[in-house]
Amino acid sequence: MNDMNPAQPLLELKGLEKRFELDRGFLETIKFRSGKIVRERREVHAVNNISLNVERGEALCVVGESGCGKSTVARLIAGLLTPSGGEIHYEGERIDNRSRHAMMPLRKKMQMIFQNPYASLNPRMTIQQALEEPVRYHNPEMSKSDVLEKVATVMRSVGVDPSWAKRYPHEFSGGQRQRIAIARALTVDPEFIIADEPISALDVSIQAQVLNLMLEAKNQRGLTYLFITHDLSVVQHFGTRVAVLYLGSVCELADTATLFENPKHPYTKALLSAVPQLKDDHPNHIRLKGEIPTPINLPQGCPFESRCAYANDRCRVEQPRPLQQADGSIVACHAVEEDRLES
Amino acid sequence: MTLLSVRDLTVKFATRDSSVTALNRISFDLAKGERLGIVGESGAGKSITGFSLMNLLSRPGFIDNGTILFQGDDIVKMSESQMRSIRGNQMAMIFQDPMVTLNPVLTIGQQMVETLRAHRKLSQKEAEQIAIVKLREVYIPSPEDRLGQYPHELSGGMRQRIVIAIALLLDPQLIIADEPTTALDVTIQADIMELLLELCQSNKVGLILITHDLGVVSQMTERTLVMYAGKIIEAGRTREIINDPQHPYTQGLINALPQQTQPGNPLKQIPGNMPSLAAIPNGCAFNPRCEYALDHCRTTAPEIVQYAHVEVACHEVSRLHSDKSEERSA
Amino acid sequence: MSTLETIPPPSLWVRLWDSNMGYSFRRNPVAVVSLIIFVAVALMAIFAPLVAPFDPYDPAQIDIMNSEYPPIWIEGADPSFLFGTDDQGRDLWSTILYGTRLSLLIGLCAVALQAFLGITIGLIAGYVGGRLDSLLMRLADIQLSFSTLMVAIIFLAVTQAMFGSETFNQYAIYFLIVVIGVAEWPQYARTVRATVLAEKKKEYVDGARVLGFGPLRIMVRHILPNSMSPIFVISTVQVANAIISEASLSFLGLGMPPSQPSLGSLISSGFDYIFSGSWWITAIPGVVLVVLVLVINLLGDWMRDVLNPKSFKG
Ligand SMILES: Nc1ncnc2c1ncn2[C@@H]1O[C@H](COP(=O)(O)OP(=O)(O)OP(=O)(O)O)[C@@H](O)[C@H]1O
Ligand SMILES: Nc1ncnc2c1ncn2[C@@H]1O[C@H](COP(=O)(O)OP(=O)(O)OP(=O)(O)O)[C@@H](O)[C@H]1O
Ligand code: SF4
Ligand SMILES: [Mg+2]
Ligand SMILES: [Mg+2]
Numbered sequence: 001m002n003d004m005n006p007a008q009p010l011l012e013l014k015g016l017e018k019r020f021e022l023d024r025g026f027l028e029t030i031k032f033r034s035g036k037i038v039r040e041r042r043e044v045h046a047v048n049n050i051s052l053n054v055e056r057g058e059a060l061c062v063v064g065e066s067g068c069g070k071s072t073v074a075r076l077i078a079g080l081l082t083p084s085g086g087e088i089h090y091e092g093e094r095i096d097n098r099s100r101h102a103m104m105p106l107r108k109k110m111q112m113i114f115q116n117p118y119a120s121l122n123p124r125m126t127i128q129q130a131l132e133e134p135v136r137y138h139n140p141e142m143s144k145s146d147v148l149e150k151v152a153t154v155m156r157s158v159g160v161d162p163s164w165a166k167r168y169p170h171e172f173s174g175g176q177r178q179r180i181a182i183a184r185a186l187t188v189d190p191e192f193i194i195a196d197e198p199i200s201a202l203d204v205s206i207q208a209q210v211l212n213l214m215l216e217a218k219n220q221r222g223l224t225y226l227f228i229t230h231d232l233s234v235v236q237h238f239g240t241r242v243a244v245l246y247l248g249s250v251c252e253l254a255d256t257a258t259l260f261e262n263p264k265h266p267y268t269k270a271l272l273s274a275v276p277q278l279k280d281d282h283p284n285h286i287r288l289k290g291e292i293p294t295p296i297n298l299p300q301g302c303p304f305e306s307r308c309a310y311a312n313d314r315c316r317v318e319q320p321r322p323l324q325q326a327d328g329s330i331v332a333c334h335a336v337e338e339d340r341l342e343s
Numbered sequence: 344m345t346l347l348s349v350r351d352l353t354v355k356f357a358t359r360d361s362s363v364t365a366l367n368r369i370s371f372d373l374a375k376g377e378r379l380g381i382v383g384e385s386g387a388g389k390s391i392t393g394f395s396l397m398n399l400l401s402r403p404g405f406i407d408n409g410t411i412l413f414q415g416d417d418i419v420k421m422s423e424s425q426m427r428s429i430r431g432n433q434m435a436m437i438f439q440d441p442m443v444t445l446n447p448v449l450t451i452g453q454q455m456v457e458t459l460r461a462h463r464k465l466s467q468k469e470a471e472q473i474a475i476v477k478l479r480e481v482y483i484p485s486p487e488d489r490l491g492q493y494p495h496e497l498s499g500g501m502r503q504r505i506v507i508a509i510a511l512l513l514d515p516q517l518i519i520a521d522e523p524t525t526a527l528d529v530t531i532q533a534d535i536m537e538l539l540l541e542l543c544q545s546n547k548v549g550l551i552l553i554t555h556d557l558g559v560v561s562q563m564t565e566r567t568l569v570m571y572a573g574k575i576i577e578a579g580r581t582r583e584i585i586n587d588p589q590h591p592y593t594q595g596l597i598n599a600l601p602q603q604t605q606p607g608n609p610l611k612q613i614p615g616n617m618p619s620l621a622a623i624p625n626g627c628a629f630n631p632r633c634e635y636a637l638d639h640c641r642t643t644a645p646e647i648v649q650y651a652h653v654e655v656a657c658h659e660v661s662r663l664h665s666d667k668s669e670e671r672s673a
Numbered sequence: 674m675s676t677l678e679t680i681p682p683p684s685l686w687v688r689l690w691d692s693n694m695g696y697s698f699r700r701n702p703v704a705v706v707s708l709i710i711f712v713a714v715a716l717m718a719i720f721a722p723l724v725a726p727f728d729p730y731d732p733a734q735i736d737i738m739n740s741e742y743p744p745i746w747i748e749g750a751d752p753s754f755l756f757g758t759d760d761q762g763r764d765l766w767s768t769i770l771y772g773t774r775l776s777l778l779i780g781l782c783a784v785a786l787q788a789f790l791g792i793t794i795g796l797i798a799g800y801v802g803g804r805l806d807s808l809l810m811r812l813a814d815i816q817l818s819f820s821t822l823m824v825a826i827i828f829l830a831v832t833q834a835m836f837g838s839e840t841f842n843q844y845a846i847y848f849l850i851v852v853i854g855v856a857e858w859p860q861y862a863r864t865v866r867a868t869v870l871a872e873k874k875k876e877y878v879d880g881a882r883v884l885g886f887g888p889l890r891i892m893v894r895h896i897l898p899n900s901m902s903p904i905f906v907i908s909t910v911q912v913a914n915a916i917i918s919e920a921s922l923s924f925l926g927l928g929m930p931p932s933q934p935s936l937g938s939l940i941s942s943g944f945d946y947i948f949s950g951s952w953w954i955t956a957i958p959g960v961v962l963v964v965l966v967l968v969i970n971l972l973g974d975w976m977r978d979v980l981n982p983k984s985f986k987g
Contacts, residue, residue, distance in 0.1 A: 065528035065530065066499075066527075075879075111884075112879070112880070121880075122898075122899070123877075123899060137884065137885070137886060138885070175616060181880070203384040204557075205596060205612065208611065208612035211601070212610050215607075232529070233600065236601065238601070270530055271529060274530045274532065275558070277561070278558050278602060279585065285537070287533075292500075
């Protein structure tokens with residue numbers, strides 16, 4: 001029924017939060033502080049109040065520096081972690097509190113591709129076994145020849161040579177393995193793919209092969225992507241929209257073209273200016289000063305405040321809310337809201 | 344004036360029954376204060392080149408042939424003790440992972456003082472003073488306090504800056520930086536690169552920057568070597584290589600970058616993979632992936648020769664060039 | 674890519690021979706000799722009924738008059754008894770073959786039981802984690818804090834007293850397997866748990882979870898096959914230990930009865946005659962036991978060196 005509603009986003013994150021406990025077990029929480037024994041729990045605030053929509057057919061890119069919570073968001077959506085707060089809705093139905101069995105129908109719709117092609121395939125399974133397993137598991141009634149047929153079709157569609165079938169992953173290069181991992185995800189005919197830095201571990205010439213494959217799959221199968229990366233040139237090429245994450249919060253969300261033409265958040269500006277350009281002799285990147293805050297002691301105000309050139313007293317105490325701008329982008333920054341940024 | 348002159352450097356790895364060639368007759372020069380980039384894909388032999396220059400190859404690897412003249416002396420023939428007085432003192436190396444260089448159980452101060460006093464006659468106080476000056480040079484806030492901190496108490500970017508400060512401690516003539524920013528975020532990478540550039544320029548230090556990021560090379564270096572399967576296949580001024588690459592591989596590498604294609608269109612990919620060292624094809628190592636390859640490419644290896652503004656190792660470079668000019672005029 | 678297409682995948686045997694393991698095996702004379710000895714001993718033991726000239730379990734073939742003949746290279750020997758005879762007149766060579774068979778059988782079965790318990794518990798503890806993990810591992814600690822022999826002696830002595838020696842002797846082999854099997858499962862559980870913790874972090878496990886596979890499938894089909902190397906390594910040590918435990922218990926009279934002797938009970942039964950000149954009844958089975966345990970341990974050492982991930986160069 002929900003499919004009928006065209007305005008319905010495919011995926012909705014509502015105030016998503018994830019905290020990891022640093023001190024596990026009772027004994028670790030006991031600390032000695034200024035002469036007193038106290039019980040103290042430290043937590044990593046990996047994801048803080050993130051609200052996002054993923055529309056059907058788009059490629060939403062998530063960028064941000066290391067440790068800002070990109071993988072955690074991906075793993076929350078894929079159901080590998082349970083959120084500490086907030087909700088995840090898929091086609092209008094809440095999925096974050098479902099049991100493994102209730103998640104089963106969704107497993108065919110939503111798949112994940114991982115960063116490290118050297119670890120994401122089971123080293124003890126041949127390529128054929130790795131590709132057959134999900135087909136069999138999700139279609140127990142399928143005949144053996146149908147399974148083989150299905151696997152062969154997927155292999156052909158992603159350029160996995162059928163003669164690879166009897167070999168083990170260690171016999172392949174990183175790019176070939178990533179191809180196989182993509183093939184495996186596609187065996188269940190998903191409509192939504194979460195890709196966590198799928199090309200970061202690969203060489204430039206191989207990155208292009210894998211990116212092309214993913215674009216092709218998108219066009220042929222009408223896939224929707226949540227694409228995590230830290231490479232902005234890939235975002236510009238691949239993404240329809242971009243979410244910029246900083247310390248577990250979204251600081252800017254915009255169409256790709258808008259973001260690259262007119263970045264608004266001071267962090268986005270700094271990020272874009274820092275990308276080394278091929279043909280530009282005189283880069284003038286915006287130098288960020290100040291301490292990089294840790295997600296253990298979250299700053300009270302804006303997460304970017306300690307490194308921001310436009311920070312004022314309000315930034316230090318009040319968290320900026322994500323606000324819609326004239327060009328449709330959403331920015332969480334007091335300076336933008338107050339129009340204090342000189343452009 | 345040449346600082347470093349490498350001639351026909353060949354490095355092999357002993358394997359079970361024979362050996363494989365990791366570096367195949369590499370030759371290049373580096374002038375005093377010059378900045379040189381080495382680019383190439385994973386496994387091309389970039390790091391091995393760096394290690395050979397420091398005479399730091401570990402066991403299965405060995406220098407089979409060639410000379411490395413550093414300020415006129417051949418490093419290949421030097422004894423370990425002679426080498427030790429050069430390493431760290433006149434030549435320093437920065438690795439991708441700062442924890443390779445930093446000792447986790449010593450404070451930053453102890454490590455810097457130790458390094459200084461191993462090479463110079465200095466008192467503890469004097470050594471500390473120099474350390475503080477160097478830390479300030481790499482923009483570490485409140486360097487006096489940092490001396491007492493352990494490496495794990497600092498962020499990745501801060502650690503890499505300290506590694507740079509340590510590399511600069513003894514005012515070396517040459518810094519070899521092996522992917523110094525690959526593990527860091529772009530904003531921090533930009534800071535570190537700017538810092539390295541500034542320090543090399545102001546102190547007239549030679550820099551060999553090993554990376555696979557063409558953007559970084561383009562912003563940091565004056566000259567560039569492109570490596571493929573253990574050989575230098577193109578060498579020349581960075582600007583010329585980036586703007587007008589001659590070798591089909593270099594062209595492929597630059598064209599494969601997403602910036603070179605309109606969003607939404609497929610990227611221009613190089614087919615196939617880089618060969619492993621044990622299975623380097625006959626003739627030109629690139630020939631199975633090359634669209635210009637002819638029969639002689641499959642049998643004889645091309646020598647590196649001057650072509651246009653750069654040096655290229657490709658039999659068909661002139662054909663390729665005429666193709667391109669046609670394209671342009673069309 | 675083109676090279677991959679043309680060469681057909683080699684057979685398992687060729688792959689094994691060409692692999693790092695096969696190569697290091699060929700290059701290691703100690704391992705080769707150990708394996709040859711082990712295979713020879715094992716084959717002779719398995720085919721004892723075919724190899725042995727007499728059947729030591731058949732009273733009709735035993736003649737008390739033949740007792741205490743020395744081995745044939747000593748004067749006064751009977752040429753039909755290669756290693757001489759024991760105190761009951763059994764051919765020592767045949768008895769050793771049958772005894773080795775029993776010792777190996779008990780050792781392997783006990784280790785199979787240990788492995789079954791230990792791997793199951795280790796997999797569950799490592800994969801599920803949390804409270805269950807703590808509980809199972811504390812159990813393992815408690816089990817380990819008793820020595821195997823102590824547990825076995827108490828258990829076997831009590832059962833012997835309960836069932837009487839007649840019944841006990843009949844079922845001694847099962848009691849031995851169970852008691853040695855149960856006493857040492859924590860070795861496996863700990864090793865398996867440690868590897869599972871390491872494997873669980875790898876992305877292929879996440880990949881399997883995203884595909885919706887259940888925990889049982891992930892543990893058995895995905896994690897277990899990747900935890901086999903350490904299991905192999907400790908298995909060799911454990912087989913050697915189990916054989917020794919069995920021998921010690923039999924030596925103490927808590928194991929196999931003299932009518933169905935294992936190596937341990939043979940050594941024990943000959944012990945009384947060691948000073949009366951019939952040293953061979955104890956010494957020859959003793960040598961066999963030592964050689965057997967030694968070669969298994971040498972193979973285990975070699976395997977540990979090969980399979981240790983630190984000895985690979987990435
Ligand atoms: N299982 C965990 N236990 C404790 N802390 C965790 C755990 N997983 C992630 N974190 C912390 O949560 C924060 C966000 O991590 P995450 O892996 O999502 O970052 P990321 O943006 O994917 O970074 P990268 O670019 O390095 O992959 C980090 O500070 C990390 O240390
Ligand atoms: N100990 C070793 N034994 C055998 N081969 C080795 C050894 N160390 C390195 N090699 C090989 O030498 C080649 C060159 O390695 P090198 O580390 O120089 O590559 P690189 O260009 O630095 O790649 P990367 O970008 O991945 O750092 C590789 O093919 C590698 O497999
Ligand atoms: S020599 Fe031939 S194969 Fe090699 S790069 Fe040039 S054209 Fe291609
Ligand atoms: Mg991540
Ligand atoms: Mg390297």
